[in-house]
Amino acid sequence: MAFPLPRGITPSEIAFLAEMEMVTIMPRQRLEGLELLGGPIEPIVPPRRASLPLWLALLLKRQRRANILPPSWLHPGSLELILDIEAHHNDYRHAFSPPPPLPGQPNVRELARGHEPVARPQYTPDGERYFASPPFLPQNAAESNFDPTQVPSLPFHWVEISSMLLDAASDDLTDPDQIRRLLKDIREVRMAKMRAGVDVLDAAATGGGGVALTGVGAMELGEERGFLSGAVDNLRKIGASKEQARREQMAEQRANGGYDATQDEEEDYMEF
Template sequence: MALPLPAGLTPAETAFLCENEPITVIPRQRMQSIELLSGPTPQLNPPRPTTLPLWLALLLHRQNRATLVPPPWLTPAGLETILAAELASPEFCDMLPFHWVEIAQALVSGGCLGGEEAVVGRLVRGVREVRGGKVRGFVVAGEGGVRGVGTVGAWEVGEVRGVVAGVGGGLARLGGGGGAEGRREEEEEDEDEEGGIEMGEGF
């Protein structure tokens, strides 16, 4: 019998969806345009900054053919500003992209931050902990949905999925679910809660 697939996206699937996010590079050598399914890439002319998909930027960085330029929010100064804003307000800071955790993880693990990987990793963990507490608090408290949901990242949605399933299942049982059916639903929800997204190494 086939094993049931976990609800939601796996960490690998979430990271894959992030690979087309635009990122700026400074080419170290000329390179002609490449025809991709999504369209042609820009021609690379050093030292003119160029925007490329994240996967291609990381590849060129590993080949020492381009220097990857971190986005302004993924610098120590940018993350300190974001962390201060997150701590100062119950709302979500709108300075981060939807795939901010995945982008940060890719650039830190790829050594793309000019020696500041350790500092950036520590700040990313701090921002992630503050925002994660907000998401879980709003859901459990029944705030009528997560306020500022448009600024919640993809990874954060995956992390809170188990909490949402647990709350929904608890409300269903309070509404009259019981007996064998209720126990079966409870077991399924417990399995879902174990399938939340976890961060990779460095976070």
């Protein structure tokens, strides 16, 4: 008998996908160009920065052939701003901080000024048009002109990337202990938001709308998938039992002659 796997993608599979994210390195040695499945990599010449997939950057880091430059959101100041937005901002009391903009879309400040988000397509070597999505977006590349006062955004794979960089390249980060504390606080606040929306889940289970998960990361979705799907299934069962009890009560009242509803009301109820 085969071992049953949980529904959806597993955390290890999510972490594997996150290793395709592009990060910035500062090489210590020359490296010839490589032909990878994700595309060719130009020759690396120190001290010029280069963008590599996370798995290759971690390999060079373990071999002491390069240093990994942390992305702008993985700084203590940026994480403090994100935590303040998640915990104390009125607009995000029941929502999550906005994700990074897609290529061609305006950032948070431009959206506040009324700029319309328009995605910019990319093209393959054969000329086919496509729209890139994580992990094939430069959301974790280090910025040369980093502004600590700018409102940062958490990328789609922020949990996985922060964990990998803290494990393999903590010496390249600014105050890694404080970063760990801030990441833990952010995760607790965001998980509390996901688990507190029982009323929204109730409405979604009865067909009254959906659950807004804009800004939620891949690992967060993977971890909370069982809770959310289980809660919706149980609420749907509760709603079905209540509906069945109501129909039985109406049938009993109609049989006893105590139900004086009109035909229009019965038709409206059946449509509902």
